Amino acid sequence: MRGLRDLQRVSRRWWLAGLLLLAVLGLAGCQPVQPSAAAAIPEFTIEVTDDAVNVPEVVPGGIVRVTIKNNISIPMDIGLARLLEGSTPEEVIALAQGGEEAFIPLLTKASFLPSVNPVDSGAERWFYVDLRTGVFVVDAAEHVEGMPGAGAVHLNAVFTADEIVGTTEPVADVAVDMVDFAYTMPDEIPAGPQLWEFTNNGEQWHMMFVVDLQEGAGAEDVMAFLGDPAMAPAGPPPFEFAPDAGIPPIGVGERAWLEFSLAPGEYLVGCPIPDVAAIFAGEMPLSHMEHGMMKMVTVVE
């Protein structure tokens, strides 16, 4: 979904964070093609073609494995959203394309599930997600670096999960509980492929970027680069976004499982989303990180 970018534009001082987030999003998601961990978990595929998004009209509810295939010649940003009560697929599809002004209304109409930005041409990505039941919108748009241009082509589909079928919990290696404004998760994580379970138990949307800090760098360095660009220190940032790690924003109450693999080292995880409660109150928002939603994590051999 485009919403993250729009959300970033809500507050001008966050524009750089927006750019950095695009880098995170480009890296977030799961490894391609992986044997099913548990045959009991129902699965379905969302396939993007030149003129349509193909997905079954009715899919199994509960915990499912979703595979996203991009069968067109350009990279696409592909995401899922749950319709909140009282909203229609048409309004959510329109708002998802509507840019900055549409973002706050979108927050009240839909809840985001994982997105993969981008899915390369010909590529396939997967994740587990708890759909529960509901009506869902798929939004696929041409991937762009930086801020999305107006009038980008979107392809959409709508599907429904009527019945809880998937009741098998994937076996998570790393459980991350996200609240306003903190992560509860282990301090140490083994290197190599790990299945991370993300649960948003907060009252706002949350995400996680994962940065690999250079020796001697700390959270304050990341904050300095994510804040007001006019105030950013000179020179390159003393950190890098970890490849294939992190999760784009997910809505309140959502759960998703993504596999990624980290090399040993010291990492900072954080949520740079602006405090939407402050935005609703007409105030200049602090970021969730500034409210304390970040944590140092050690990845061990």
Ligand SMILES: [Cu+2]
């Ligand atoms: Cu957050």
